[in-house]
Amino acid sequence: MTVRFGLLGAGRIGKVHAKAVMSNPQAKLVAVADAFEQAAKDLAGAYGCDIRTIDEIEKAGDIDAVIICTPTDTHADLIERFARAGKAIFCEKPIDLNVKRVEECLAVVDETKAALMVGFNRRFDPHFAAVRKAIDDGAIGTVEMVTITSRDPGAPPADYITRSGGIFRDMTIHDFDMARFLLGEDPVAVTAHASVLVDKKIGELGDYDSVSVILSTASGKQCVISNSRRATYGYDQRIEVHGSKGMVAAENQRPVSIEVANGNGYTRPPLHDFFMTRYTEAYANEIAAFIDAIATGAKAAPSGKDGLIALALADAALRSVKEGKTINL
Amino acid sequence: MTVRFGLLGAGRIGKVHAKAVMSNPQAKLVAVADAFEQAAKDLAGAYGCDIRTIDEIEKAGDIDAVIICTPTDTHADLIERFARAGKAIFCEKPIDLNVKRVEECLAVVDETKAALMVGFNRRFDPHFAAVRKAIDDGAIGTVEMVTITSRDPGAPPADYITRSGGIFRDMTIHDFDMARFLLGEDPVAVTAHASVLVDKKIGELGDYDSVSVILSTASGKQCVISNSRRATYGYDQRIEVHGSKGMVAAENQRPVSIEVANGNGYTRPPLHDFFMTRYTEAYANEIAAFIDAIATGAKAAPSGKDGLIALALADAALRSVKEGKTINL
Amino acid sequence: MTVRFGLLGAGRIGKVHAKAVMSNPQAKLVAVADAFEQAAKDLAGAYGCDIRTIDEIEKAGDIDAVIICTPTDTHADLIERFARAGKAIFCEKPIDLNVKRVEECLAVVDETKAALMVGFNRRFDPHFAAVRKAIDDGAIGTVEMVTITSRDPGAPPADYITRSGGIFRDMTIHDFDMARFLLGEDPVAVTAHASVLVDKKIGELGDYDSVSVILSTASGKQCVISNSRRATYGYDQRIEVHGSKGMVAAENQRPVSIEVANGNGYTRPPLHDFFMTRYTEAYANEIAAFIDAIATGAKAAPSGKDGLIALALADAALRSVKEGKTINL
C-alpha cells in the first residue's frame, strides 16, 4: 500500500515533513496547499507534487492522509474538517491552546473514527526511543525519578511569544509529553516555579523564560523539568531516568564530535543549533510511524488525547505559578 | 602558629578528621574523647595523642580548638560549652534538628565571639569548588538555574532514619547548603514533592526516600534538587549551573576510571561507594580551611548561620510536602 | 547544471551511491548496468532509472559521468574505456592491486584529461573532515604525530581475503590515505609489523590480520596506524593529530548514544556495526563532492594519483614486514 499525502502548510516544518514523505517508499506526496503562493510553488517544484487549495485536498479522491503544518489557531478546525472528510491526520502540536477547544475537536475525531497523530517528535528520536526501550527491557527496574533538561538556544521574537500561549504551552509541553512517555503513568500533581531571567520583554508580554517543574504520579514517581529560553552552547536536550535497578540517560547530540586540546583544556564544539538539525532523524521516524499506522491500521500514537493531557499539564503548571501551590489533577 | 586540637568523638568521621589534622603541618592533635573507651584508645594509638574526658578538654590550656563528631543531640550543648571555654569549634552538621535550639546555641556563639565552622564538607570538594570558582571568574555570566543531583548508594537502617530528623534535615540539607553556595543568593520560596519508593519501612517511620525540590530566590534564580536514598551505580553527586553566558558542571567521580569494551558495549566501573571515599579530599580541605581561619583570624565559613539557614530550608521543604504548597521564607 | 549518471555495479556499495545521486538536487541517475540481471532490475525499480549494458552507457549521449562499483579487477579497464569515452569517472578504491597497472591506467586518464575521483570515503566523514579543518584553521599548530586506529568488527571470509590483495592493500590503504590527508606531506619511510592473531586461516592464505605501521615524512612527522580484522565492540575508527600547539581527535561514532548505569557500572552501547552505517554521511558527501567538481569544473579529489600513492605505501609496508626493515620511498 502507498499512502498518498496532502500537505497543509509549506513553511519550515512543512518542508521537513515533505522530505520525510518523499524518502519513504510506502508514501507519496500528492499535493501541497499554502496561503503564500510562492511557498507552495517552491515546495511543489522541489518535490514534484501538485499545488491545490485546502478545499481541493479535502475533496480529493487521490489523497489518503494530510499533514497539518499551518498556524496553530487553524489546527482544530482543520482536524475536524479532515476527520469528517475521512482522511488520516497528522497534526503538529498543539491541537489548540485552549483545553475546551481541544476537547470539542477530539469529540469530532472520536465520532468520525478518524486516525489522528499529534506531532510530539521527540518520542521518535533514536536516542530517546532507546531510553524508553531500555526501560521496557527492564534495564533499570521500576521507574522512580525522571529528569528532563530542555533549553532553547535563544529566546524567540516578541510576536512569537504573543501567539505561543506562553512557555508552558509552547515549550514545556514537549517535556510534559516526554515525562508521560518515560514515567509510564500520568502525573496527578504539578508544581512550577517561573521567572524572567533571559529577556525582560518576555516578562512584559506576561510570559516567563525560565521554569522549573515537578510532576508526581499516583504511585509517587517524580519528574523534574528544567527549561530556559536561552543556552549559549546550543540546543540542550537531555533526559535521565532513575529506577529501582539502575539509571538510563541520553546525553546531548552534536553535529560534529571532535575534540581540540591545548593549554586552555579540552574543547568539543557546541551542540546542534536548534530542533531542525537536532531532531532530523526524529522527524523522519515520526512520519514513518504515521505511515506505518495507516498502512497497518494500527492506532497512531501520540494520539489526540496525548496532546490534550500535555496541554492540561501546561495549564496546571501555569496555575501553580500563579497560585503558589501544587495543583492536583 | 600550630593549632592544637581536641577531638570529641572517635567514630568513623572522627577518624577522618583526626587524619586531616595529623597530615596538616599547621596543626597538632593533642587529645581525643569518646564515651566508648576502646574507640578512643584505637584512635589515640594510631595517631599518638592523649585520651581525655570532655571536661578535661574543656579546661585544657594546651588545646585551641575542638572538632565535634559526637551524636547530633549533643552538638548544641557542646558548642555552647566550648564557646564559653574560648575554644575555636568545628562541628559536624547539623547543629541541632530544631531551629529554635540552633538559634539559642548561635546566640551563645555570638555572645562569646567564638569561632564556629559547620561541616558542610561538599563546599571543599575540589571539583565543586572549581565550579564555584568558574562562576566567580565570570565564566558563565549571571547564575540562573542550578541543578543538584544527590543520591545515596543505599537506604540507611531504620534506627538511623529515626534519629535523622527525616530526609530533608539529614540528606537534602547538604544540597540546600550547596544551592546557597552556588546561587550566591538566599532562596525565598521552596516547593517539594516527596514519596516512598525505595523502602516501605522508611514510610512506616514517617519519612520519605525520594524527593524533588525547587528553590527560588528574590531575583528569580531557581534551583532544582533531586534526591534518592538508593542508586545501584554508587554515590551519585552532580552539580550543574546554568547562567546567562554559559554552563558549568561537575560530573561524578570514580575511584578507577578505566573502560572495558566488548560486544555488550563500553563499560566504566561504578562510582565511589559513599561519602568517605568520594569526599576524601573535601574532608582534608575542610579541616585545612578551619585551621587556616584560626591561624589567620579570618571568619570561618560555612558559619553557624549557614547551618541555621540550611535547616530552615529543610523545615520549609517538609511543610511544603505536608501542605501541598510553595512555602515563602 | 544537472549531472547525469550511469552506475556500473548494483551491489551493496552501488546502492549506497545510487541513493546519494538520487537525493542530490544537482544530479540524476539515468542508468544502471550489472552482470546480474536481478540486481540491476531491483536497483532500477527502486530508483526509477534505465537498465543498460556497459557498452550502451559508454556510448550514451545522455550520461555525463559514471560510478564504478564493479569487482576490483575490472576497475582499470573501465576507467580507461570511460576516460576515452569522455565521461567523468568516480571509481571505488583500489584502481588495481598492481602499481604498474595503475600507472598505465592513470596515463590514459592524463592523456584523455578525464576527471577521475577515487573512493576514499573517509575524507568526507564530517568528523574527520572537521579534524582536517581544525588543522587548516591552525588550531593545533604544525602537525607532528598522527595516530590512526582502524579495526574491523570481524574477519572477512576466506574468498574475500584471496581476492583482497592482502590486509595492507585492502584495509590499511584507507589509513594510508587518511595519514596523507592529515599529515599534509607524503611519507618517505614505512615500517610495519604484521601477525596472525585473529584467524589462522588468514595466515594459511598468506595474509595477516593484525598490523602496526609507522610512517615518517621528510620533515620528520610521524604517523602510527593500528589495524585488526576483529573488534568485538564494533567498527573502531579513530584519528588523533598531535601538533606544536595542541591536539585534535575524532572519537568513535555510535548509532545510539544512551548510557545505562547499574551495579556493574556505566555502559554505552557498542559502535556502529560496519562501514555502511558508520560512513553513511561520508558516502553522501563524497558523491556530492564529485558532482560539485563536475558542475564547477574543479579538480576532483582524492585523485587517481592519491589512489596510486596509497597503493605504493601498502606495497612498501608489505616489503617492510617481509624484509624486517624500514622501506624508504
Add this chain to the structure above:
Amino acid sequence: MTVRFGLLGAGRIGKVHAKAVMSNPQAKLVAVADAFEQAAKDLAGAYGCDIRTIDEIEKAGDIDAVIICTPTDTHADLIERFARAGKAIFCEKPIDLNVKRVEECLAVVDETKAALMVGFNRRFDPHFAAVRKAIDDGAIGTVEMVTITSRDPGAPPADYITRSGGIFRDMTIHDFDMARFLLGEDPVAVTAHASVLVDKKIGELGDYDSVSVILSTASGKQCVISNSRRATYGYDQRIEVHGSKGMVAAENQRPVSIEVANGNGYTRPPLHDFFMTRYTEAYANEIAAFIDAIATGAKAAPSGKDGLIALALADAALRSVKEGKTINL
C-alpha cells in the same frame, strides 16, 4: 613488623618517597643523606628523622632498607654497596644507562640475595593497575595489541638531556616497562622512528624529541608507543589494550574535572601538569608494595631484571633508528 628506612637523596622525588614512608603504618623513616646539607636538613625537619652520611646509613643497625634517589650515575654503585650491607633496596630507574654496568650490578644483587625493587612507578597507578587486573580477570580475552601514548608537557633543559641517556633510555623506558607489564610476554623485535620536532637544541645534542615505536612478541602480539617531549594540554598518559574478546583502556587523569560550556563549545581543564601530581597515588602505592614485599619476604617487583630488559629495549630502539631496520632481540 616495622620497616626502618634510610633515604639517599632529598630532592624532589626523595621528598615524595619520604612522605610515602611516613604515611605508611608499617614503615618508619630513620635517616636521610644528601650531599646538599640544606636539602637534608629541610627533609629531616619536615619528617622528624636523622641526618646521616651514606656511610653511616650503610653501617646502621637500625635501618632495614634504603631508597636510592641520588643522581643516576651513582645508582649502580649504591645498589652494590647496600646489597653487600644486607639492606633491602628500592632504586629509582634507571639502574644505569649502560647495559653492561647494569648486568654487573645485578650479579652482585644475585650473589648477595639482596631484595631490589626498581622504580617503575606507573605499574602502581590505580587506573593502569586496574587495566592489568581486567586483563588478568579475562575481561578482554588474549592480549593482542597494546597502545601507549606518553607525552611530557614540555621539553627538559639541555643539561638534563645531556645526562639523560637520550629519549629512549630516559622517557620511553617507562613505556617499555608498561608494554611488558601489559603484553605479559617479552618483545623479540623492535622498530623505531625518531625525529626532532619540538626543540632544535635537542637535535643538536644528538637526541630526539618525538618517537614512534613498534614492539612484537614471539606469539605475534604488538605494542605501539608514541612519545613527544611536548604536549600543550598537559601530561598525556594513556594506555589501551586490545584483545580477542574486547578492549580495555585507561584515559588521562585530571586534577579538576569540571566542564564549562558556552558559545565556543564544551571545555574541560587541561591534564595534570606533570608526573608529581599525576602519579601521586602511584608513588605511594609503589613504596607500600616495597614495604609489603620486605615485611612478607615476597619477591619485590619490578625487579632489577625488569630494569635491565627495559634498558635493553631502549638500546634496541635507538639502534633501529640508526640502522633503519627492525632489531631482533
